[in-house]
Amino acid sequence: MAVIGFFIAGANEHPSSVKPDCFGLCFAWLESPVAARLDLTDNVSWSIPDIWPQGRIFGENGEYRWRKKSDGKLHCVLILDDGKMPDEFGGELELEKTGDAGLILWGEPVDPAGDPEGGVGMVVFHDNTIPGYLKYPITWGKVGQHAKAAPCLTVRRYRGRNGSGEFERCLAVKMEIFGGEEGG
Numbered sequence: 001m002a003v004i005g006f007f008i009a010g011a012n013e014h015p016s017s018v019k020p021d022c023f024g025l026c027f028a029w030l031e032s033p034v035a036a037r038l039d040l041t042d043n044v045s046w047s048i049p050d051i052w053p054q055g056r057i058f059g060e061n062g063e064y065r066w067r068k069k070s071d072g073k074l075h076c077v078l079i080l081d082d083g084k085m086p087d088e089f090g091g092e093l094e095l096e097k098t099g100d101a102g103l104i105l106w107g108e109p110v111d112p113a114g115d116p117e118g119g120v121g122m123v124v125f126h127d128n129t130i131p132g133y134l135k136y137p138i139t140w141g142k143v144g145q146h147a148k149a150a151p152c153l154t155v156r157r158y159r160g161r162n163g164s165g166e167f168e169r170c171l172a173v174k175m176e177i178f179g180g181e182e183g184g
Helices: none
Strands: 002-007 027-032 035-040 054-059 062-068 074-080 089-104 108-110 124-126 133-135 149-160 166-177
Touching: 027 166, 054 166, 062 166, 074 089, 089 166
Parallel strands: 035 133
Antiparallel strands: 002 074, 002 089, 027 035, 027 054, 054 062, 062 074, 089 149, 108 124, 124 133, 149 166
């Protein structure tokens, strides 16, 4: 049974029960006022709220997301597909899975050789909806270098068992070629 809960202590640090390895292959989607990043959790220190005041870590088994509020406290939510909600989380609500879908992350690849400003140093994606480059240093393989490839999030949708609404969480990241071919 899938469940959702929120961190009840309202702390300045992440709950000790949240560990990326409990989510399976785990990605970090991190945001700050001047940067955004999507990476494997092994490649980035996601857990410092002063650096990453907003984000989520996710994988096959669940998602943990947070946002630092104006009072400096973290607002945290945890969705687990199976298992028991840790004691640090309250407000537990049972969820029914309703399906998975792909969500394309639009943007333009920027090759460091053609970067007019210089300093990018790696292939990144530029999206006008955020203030800067999105860095995807995940090893995408040959698909990631295809001219028509774009990063794609797989999201899982849920409905509250008591009719309390719908929820969505990230599940995985892959590169997808427009026209139906896939890769990862």
